[in-house]
Structures are given as structure tokens and as C-alpha cells.
Amino acid sequence: MRRGASIADFAEKIDASPGDLVTVLFHLGEMATATESLDEATFELLGAELGYRIQIVSPEDEDKELLEGFDIDLEQELEDETDEDLVYRSPVVTVMGHVDHGKTRLLDAIRGANVIEGEAGGITQHIGAYQVWQEHEGEDRAITFIDTPGHEAFTAMRARGAQVTDIAILVVAADDGIMPQTIEALNHAQAANVPIVVAVNKVDKEGANPAKVRQQLTEYGLVTEEYGGDTMFVDVSALARTGIEELLEAVLLTADAGLDLRANPNKEARGVAIEARLDKGRGAVATVLIQSGTLRVGDAIVAGTAYGRVRAMVDDRGELVHEAGPSMPVQVQGLSSVPRAGDSFIVTEEDRTARQIAEKREAVERNAQLAKARKRLSLEDFKLALEQGKVETLNLIIKGDVSGAVEALEESLMKIEIDDTVDLRIIHRGVGGVTESDVNLATVDSAVIIGFNVRPDPKARERAAREGVDIRFYNVIYAAIEDVENSLKGMLKPEFEEKQSGVAEIREVFRSSKFGNIAGCIVRSGTITRNAKARVIRDGVVLADGLAIESLRRFKDDVTEVRTDFECGIGLGKFNDLQIGDEIETTEMVEKPRV
Incomplete structure (x- = not known):
């Protein structure tokens, strides 16, 4: 049976009347209608009573069956490929490890850009994908990096990161050693059967002991080459940007030694959505990693329950591209809705096929959710x-x-x-x-x-x-x-709660060489007060938090507050990314006893 199947589906398979099965289930202490989605346990109960062994098909098998109905067989496609079809592709690397061991800082050092400042509390909340180039044995080679969050709450996302990965870099802080999430990340990488390169970070820190890390990891089956094992350990400092070249070399050596990194670029694209969000100006935007084939602007695409045509593609440097080959991460615009992180995507010949696949998947998903939400209570x-x-x-x-x-x-x-x-x-x-x-x-x-x-x-x-x-x-x-x-x-317990004190809408942005950008605003509600805490909101999403109203003016006069429906000029200090239509929300902390 499929996930979220009903009594009517079961009755059809065993050639029985749905009404009779509803009665049988009622006598077993379960109430359900003939068309209601049932969970696995309820089916097992019903099957045991009638002498059937019921097995719920896994989501993967279910999806495979659905695609076969549209003459798409992904496994057969791979089997049909010959050596002539396959060309080299760059390795896809996932950076894993314990929270605060410096994963984003390390990626930051690798990219030479600053990712970490945009993350709340310095904790990675989203998945990003980046491509870097490294000279290896006289030729420039690309490496694709996926940055997975380190907090244990993101285990699901991290596990997905390992599924699309060729190599995992395990970041361990030399001063902290092995921590719970280090082991968790290691288990994910080993379960996904990917080779591991260990980056021993913070080696320049006082109290750092890289040898202890090497010794601790031997207990988990990672033995360094120095001790006669086959795992490459590299000492790095993301802050001082040392050991980065050696780490990239180790990744490429590991890739060349044990992996067959080839894919067929001359077919319709197949891959995985790594991340997706809703952008008011551009609609649903998904970061996808192409695993085989070539994705082109104008292709009909289906990712999970989202479908559409590729309107535009942007690479990790923000530049528009017209096509993307294997192992290349790109941001895709043109989907009907937001796919989930980890959804696989395929290109179809027609828009109609993409829409039909998405709709069928959505129906299956809805039934599965209904079955999951149904509380079993006799x-x-x-x-x-x-x-x-x-x-x-x-x-x-x-x-x-x-x-x-x-x-x-x-x-x-x-x-x-x-x-x-x-x-x-x-x-x-x-x-x-x-x-x-x-x-x-x-x-x-x-x-x-x-x-x-x-x-x-x-x-x-x-x-x-x-x-x-x-x-x-x-x-x-x-x-x-x-x-x-x-x-x-x-x-x-009673605690302080953040309360909105005022909202101002930006009507104009004035550039000033002395003060930075000044927002010409009208106060929509409440009161805007100088020195109040502020955040900037664009299209319902928080763009920047933890700011302060550093200057507040009415015409040429400095004022301490501006009330609803009055105009004012607001300066947010060093924060200059302001656009017309953005909202500036000010907040205050009030004590609120919570029940």
C-alpha cells in the first residue's frame, strides 16, 4: 500500500466492500471513514485481523513508480550510459562538525568572502553552496562546497547534505576535541559511505592540541596517515587563513584516489534542491546542485511538488548563467512554489508533464500528511x-x-x-x-x-x-x-518580551558622504524613538536585526521621537542596505508574566 492510502484503496486490492472493512475496523476499536487516510499501524491491525501482511511502500519506491508512469526511469538512464558519454566532474564536498568549531569561518577563508556576519548569533541557519578553484598538478580544478549547519536540530538537513556529497570535511577544533555533534556528523558521513578528510581547526589557539584530536578519532575508525591509516588530517587555522591550500589539495587527492567522478553532461539535467526560499520580487528561488546532465534557461523542471520553467539562473558569485553542468550549484528562478531542501529535481520535455508529476506528488504528500496527523486513539x-x-x-x-x-x-x-x-x-x-x-x-x-x-x-x-x-x-x-x-x-516563567513600538515605511533614500544612507520615512504606526532598537524588514522577511535608531530628524531639527503619520529622516549608523518600500520596525522590551 502507498503512504496515506485509505480503506477504499485496500478494499480494491483485496476485492472487498469498503463498508465491510469500516465495520471490521470499528469492532477493533478504530473509527475511520472509507476515504480517510490511514497510518501504517492501523493498516497492520486491519491486515492481521483479515490475514493479510500489509507493507507500506517507501517514499522513494513510490516516487520511482510515479515517474515510471511518465516513462522516466532514472536508474535505467544511468545503466544505459557508456564510458564515452561520461566526462570528469568536480567533487562535491560537505563541511561538517560541531557547532562553533569554525565550519563557516573555514568556508569563509576558502572563498575569501564573508558569510558568517549574516548568520544569527554566528550560527549557520541555512545551507549554501559555493564553487572554488584550486591549482592541482598543473591544472585548475573546481571544488563544490556545501555548507551544512552544525546544530543538532538541523540533523535532517545535514543528512541530506551527506547524500549529495562525494567527500566530507570533518572540522574539529584543536582546543575542544571531539564533541557530540562531531560524532553525529561522522556517523552521517560514514552512513552515506563517503570518504572523510579531517580539518583540525584553531591550531594557532592557546591550548590547541592537534595530536589529541588525531588520537581521539582513531577510536571512531579514522586513522591518520601518520599512524599508518588512510584518512588525511590537515592542520588549519580559518582565522589566520593557514593550511587552506593543503586542505584543498587533500580533497583533490582523496577524490582522485578513490572516486569515479564522472557524469554525462549531454542529457536532461538531474539533481537536488539544496535550499529554497520565497523572494517577493523573483518568486520561488531554489539553490540546486546538478548531478548529471546540463540545465539550461527555458527548461521545464519539476522539483518535489514545485514545477515551472527555468526563467533565470545565477551562480554562487551572483552572475547570470545560461547553462550549468554536473557538480555546479546554481540558483534557479521560475518555480511555481518553494521545494523542500533535499527534493530531487528533473527536467521534462514538456511543461505539462512537469505539472502533472508535481500535482501527483502533492496528492501523495497530502495523503501521507493526513495519515501522519491522524491520532490513533481507540x-x-x-x-x-x-x-x-x-x-x-x-x-x-x-x-x-x-x-x-x-x-x-x-x-x-x-x-x-x-x-x-x-x-x-x-x-x-x-x-x-x-x-x-x-x-x-x-x-x-x-x-x-x-x-x-x-x-x-x-x-x-x-x-x-x-x-x-x-x-x-x-x-x-x-x-x-x-x-x-x-x-x-x-x-x-515570567520574562521580558519584545514589543513593537513603531513602524516606519521608507519613502526615499538620501545618500550622505558624512552619515551614510538616510531613510526618508513616514511613520505608519506607533512612535519612532531615537536610540530605540530597530530592524529592517523587506517583503515580510527580516533583512537586518540588532540595529539602533542613531539619528532622528524632522526637517533640519534633531528630535527624540516622531509619532504616527509624521515624516522623518532616520539614520541606522553603518547599515546602508536600504530600499524604497522597506519597513523600519522599532521595538522595546517589556516584562510579561507568561502563563
């Missing part, structure tokens, strides 16, 4: 729980700026251990700002909305205040997990 248990007033459900709606973050947050929340008296349900998840329809859904189902790196639009905020819907905003994932866990366990 009639006796339900009656008892109702009588004792024991059934309590916390409904959540999750909105985030990128799909990988939403998924990781959902997975982490579902892992929270709670007793049987409380149930946690995620009734909706999505990418983009919090909208009025999210608030409507929260009103109907008495849900709490969690926003991760996003803000609500004015209508949604107004509606939430009117309906009394609780919206919580976070930019670091463990704060969200901690809050939900504490509320489930009834431990939330």
Missing part, C-alpha cells in the same frame, strides 16, 4: 480521556524564511519528549512572512504561530491582536524549541 481510550479531561493538544503553525529551517524546526519539535496527557500537532508549515490566512487558521484551531526569521504583514498583525492569536518570533532555533518544550511542560 474508542475506549478516547471516552476515558474525555471523562477525565486529560486530552490536551498544542497546535502549532510554523513559518520560516527558507524551507530547510522550517523542516528542521518541525522535526526538532516533534522529538520533544512529553507524557501522554499532552499532544503536539503541527497543523501548517510554510515559507515566507506570516499572513492573514495563517492567523485565520490559528484562530479556528486555537494554534500558536512560530515565525523563524520572518515577520507578519500589517493585516496579519492586526488580526492576531484582534483574535488574541499568540505569534512568537525567533531567529535562533534552540530558543524556539526551548520555549515550546517549556510551555508543554508548564514551566514558562
Whole structure:
């Protein structure tokens, strides 16, 4: 049976009446309609009663069967390729390791750019993909890097990173040694059966002991070449930018020694969506890694449940490209919706085929979600729980700026251990700002909305205040997990809460050589106060946080505050990335006893 199948589907397979099966299930203490999606355990129960062994098909097999219906057989394609078709492709490398061991700083040193400043609290929240070039044995060779977040809440994303990877770089800090997530990352890489190169970082730090790291890792089957093993260890300092060349050399040597890095560029593109988000100006934007074939502008593409034509492609340096070959990461525009991180994408001959595949996948996904959401509770248990007033459900709606973050947050929340008296349900998840329809859904189902790196639009905020819907905003994932866990366990203590004090809309941007960019604004609500904490919001997504209103003027006069519907000039210090239409939101901290 497929995931999310119903009694009617089962009845069709065994040539029985759905009504009879509903009755059988009722006598087993389960209530379900003939068309309702059932979970695996319910099917097992029904099968055991009728003498059938029911097996739920894995999502991969299900998708393979679906594609075969459209004459697309990915495995057969690979088998049909000959040596003449295959050409060399660059290795795809995933950087893994414990949180704060310097993974992003290392990538930063490799790219010679600064990625780390844009991350909240210095913690990587998104997946990025970059291509760098290194001279090796007299020729320039490309290496594709995937930066996976190190926090354990992103295990799902990190595992996906390992699936598309040829080589894993395990970053271990020389002063810290082996930590829980180092082992976790190592397990992922070993499970994905990829060779590992160890980068011993922070070797220039006081108390650094690279030899101890080498010795600790021997316990996990990684033996350095110095001790007669086959794993390459490289001492690096991401801060001082030393050992970087040697690390890239080690990656290329490892690739040449044990991997057959070849792909056929002369066919329709196949690959994986590494990350995706919603951009108001450009629509759904997905970072994809091409694994074989060549992706061209104008191709009909389907990624998970999203489909469309490739309108434009941008490489990791922000330049427009017209085609991308194997191992090249590009940002693609033109999809109908936001695919999930880790969804595979394929190019089809016609738009119609892409749309049909996406729609069928969506129907399958919806049924699987319904089956997952269906709470198995027998009639006796339900009656008892109702009588004792024991059934309590916390409904959540999750909105985030990128799909990988939403998924990781959902997975982490579902892992929270709670007793049987409380149930946690995620009734909706999505990418983009919090909208009025999210608030409507929260009103109907008495849900709490969690926003991760996003803000609500004015209508949604107004509606939430009117309906009394609780919206919580976070930019670091463990704060969200901690809050939900504490509320489930009834431990939330009074604490300070951030409250919006004013919103100004940028009408004009004035450039000043002395003060930087000055935003000419009109105050839309509340009061803008000088020195207040501020953030800049573009299209519902937080562009910059932790700013302050450093200068506030009405015409030529310095003022301490400006009220609603008045115009003013706002200076945000060194922050200059301002555009007409952006919003500046000021906040204040107020003490709020939480129940």
C-alpha cells in the first residue's frame, strides 16, 4: 500500500466492500471513514485481523513508480550510459562538525568572502553552496562546497547534505576535541559511505592540541596517515587563513584516489534542491546542485511538488548563467512554489508533464500528511480521556524564511519528549512572512504561530491582536524549541518580551558622504524613538536585526521621537542596505508574566 492510502484503496486490492472493512475496523476499536487516510499501524491491525501482511511502500519506491508512469526511469538512464558519454566532474564536498568549531569561518577563508556576519548569533541557519578553484598538478580544478549547519536540530538537513556529497570535511577544533555533534556528523558521513578528510581547526589557539584530536578519532575508525591509516588530517587555522591550500589539495587527492567522478553532461539535467526560499520580487528561488546532465534557461523542471520553467539562473558569485553542468550549484528562478531542501529535481520535455508529476506528488504528500496527523486513539481510550479531561493538544503553525529551517524546526519539535496527557500537532508549515490566512487558521484551531526569521504583514498583525492569536518570533532555533518544550511542560516563567513600538515605511533614500544612507520615512504606526532598537524588514522577511535608531530628524531639527503619520529622516549608523518600500520596525522590551 502507498503512504496515506485509505480503506477504499485496500478494499480494491483485496476485492472487498469498503463498508465491510469500516465495520471490521470499528469492532477493533478504530473509527475511520472509507476515504480517510490511514497510518501504517492501523493498516497492520486491519491486515492481521483479515490475514493479510500489509507493507507500506517507501517514499522513494513510490516516487520511482510515479515517474515510471511518465516513462522516466532514472536508474535505467544511468545503466544505459557508456564510458564515452561520461566526462570528469568536480567533487562535491560537505563541511561538517560541531557547532562553533569554525565550519563557516573555514568556508569563509576558502572563498575569501564573508558569510558568517549574516548568520544569527554566528550560527549557520541555512545551507549554501559555493564553487572554488584550486591549482592541482598543473591544472585548475573546481571544488563544490556545501555548507551544512552544525546544530543538532538541523540533523535532517545535514543528512541530506551527506547524500549529495562525494567527500566530507570533518572540522574539529584543536582546543575542544571531539564533541557530540562531531560524532553525529561522522556517523552521517560514514552512513552515506563517503570518504572523510579531517580539518583540525584553531591550531594557532592557546591550548590547541592537534595530536589529541588525531588520537581521539582513531577510536571512531579514522586513522591518520601518520599512524599508518588512510584518512588525511590537515592542520588549519580559518582565522589566520593557514593550511587552506593543503586542505584543498587533500580533497583533490582523496577524490582522485578513490572516486569515479564522472557524469554525462549531454542529457536532461538531474539533481537536488539544496535550499529554497520565497523572494517577493523573483518568486520561488531554489539553490540546486546538478548531478548529471546540463540545465539550461527555458527548461521545464519539476522539483518535489514545485514545477515551472527555468526563467533565470545565477551562480554562487551572483552572475547570470545560461547553462550549468554536473557538480555546479546554481540558483534557479521560475518555480511555481518553494521545494523542500533535499527534493530531487528533473527536467521534462514538456511543461505539462512537469505539472502533472508535481500535482501527483502533492496528492501523495497530502495523503501521507493526513495519515501522519491522524491520532490513533481507540474508542475506549478516547471516552476515558474525555471523562477525565486529560486530552490536551498544542497546535502549532510554523513559518520560516527558507524551507530547510522550517523542516528542521518541525522535526526538532516533534522529538520533544512529553507524557501522554499532552499532544503536539503541527497543523501548517510554510515559507515566507506570516499572513492573514495563517492567523485565520490559528484562530479556528486555537494554534500558536512560530515565525523563524520572518515577520507578519500589517493585516496579519492586526488580526492576531484582534483574535488574541499568540505569534512568537525567533531567529535562533534552540530558543524556539526551548520555549515550546517549556510551555508543554508548564514551566514558562515570567520574562521580558519584545514589543513593537513603531513602524516606519521608507519613502526615499538620501545618500550622505558624512552619515551614510538616510531613510526618508513616514511613520505608519506607533512612535519612532531615537536610540530605540530597530530592524529592517523587506517583503515580510527580516533583512537586518540588532540595529539602533542613531539619528532622528524632522526637517533640519534633531528630535527624540516622531509619532504616527509624521515624516522623518532616520539614520541606522553603518547599515546602508536600504530600499524604497522597506519597513523600519522599532521595538522595546517589556516584562510579561507568561502563563
